[in-house]
Amino acid sequence: MDIQKALSDLQAQMQELRDGTQNKLSMVVFSGDLDRLLASFVIANGAVAMGMEVVMFFTFWATPALRDKKKKGKGKDFFGKMFGFMLPKGPSKVTLSKMNMGGMGTGMMKYLMKKKNIQSLDEMIALAGELGVKMYVCEMSMDLMGLKHEEMIDYPDLQFVGVAKFLEEAGSSKIQLFI
Amino acid sequence: MADDIKVDVTMDLKGLKCPLPVVKVSQQVKKMQVGQVLVAETTDPGAHADFPAWAKTSGNEIINIVKEGDASKFFIKKLK
Numbered sequence: 571m572d573i574q575k576a577l578s579d580l581q582a583q584m585q586e587l588r589d590g591t592q593n594k595l596s597m598v599v600f601s602g603d604l605d606r607l608l609a610s611f612v613i614a615n616g617a618v619a620m621g622m623e624v625v626m627f628f629t630f631w632a633t634p635a636l637r638d639k640k641k642k643g644k645g646k647d648f649f650g651k652m653f654g655f656m657l658p659k660g661p662s663k664v665t666l667s668k669m670n671m672g673g674m675g676t677g678m679m680k681y682l683m684k685k686k687n688i689q690s691l692d693e694m695i696a697l698a699g700e701l702g703v704k705m706y707v708c709e710m711s712m713d714l715m716g717l718k719h720e721e722m723i724d725y726p727d728l729q730f731v732g733v734a735k736f737l738e739e740a741g742s743s744k745i746q747l748f749i
Numbered sequence: 750m751a752d753d754i755k756v757d758v759t760m761d762l763k764g765l766k767c768p769l770p771v772v773k774v775s776q777q778v779k780k781m782q783v784g785q786v787l788v789a790e791t792t793d794p795g796a797h798a799d800f801p802a803w804a805k806t807s808g809n810e811i812i813n814i815v816k817e818g819d820a821s822k823f824f825i826k827k828l829k
């Protein structure tokens with residue numbers, strides 16, 4: 571066996587591994603619960619501070635949480651209208667996964683957050699935008715729930731993508747999370 | 750000892766909660782020159798774990814920590 575060749579092969583493989591992984595965090599945001607969304611954005615904004623590039627992929631219940639309450643989607647069919655009516659309209663309308671108690675629990679949590687000077691979800695999203703956090707929104711979830719591109723929030727770096735785009739980013743990331 | 754250190758920038762981060770202290774500090778440090786010192790004053794108890802973790806990851810150094818009641822001053826030297 572040629573030791574020299576084996577060594578150079580190994581070196582090449584190491585280099586490939588090193589090049590393949592970037593200082594990046596990829597997150598699937600699946601949940602549309604206020605608590606999980608808060609956690610997602612605290613981690614995302616913290617990761618930028620730690621010098622990482624951050625990509626968030628919004629799918630399923632997290633998708634309607636990115637709607638803008640002042641905007642309207644045009645040309646929806648019956649199911650689209652139903653979904654549009656039943657799903658929370660944006661970051662200020664999402665509720666806690668536990669202790670919501672018909673909105674009372676969520677209201678109390680928001681009151682406490684304000685009192686304790688913790689950023690609201692809206693503020694965290696705005697900060698993420700300033701910090702350059704990339705948002706990918708699952709096109710299939712949009713289609714399934716009848717959501718329209720024009721009714722989503724104004725965000726500096728928001729794209730509508732499929733799963734392959736997320737997997738490409740996740741594959742070259744140091745950390746991958748599913749929330 | 751704290752008196753001997755030449756401070757270039759001071760930040761008042763009192764009252765801010767996680768992750769804002771590290772976010773603000775990392776943004777400020779980006780604007781500074783290598784070798785300059787930033788003093789960040791915070792009341793976030795988590796900062797005692799977070800600032801060293803941030804410094805280690807970002808390759809900067811915490812050269813001193815001064816506790817004053819609920820607040821702590823972190824002296825951060827930009828190394829790169």
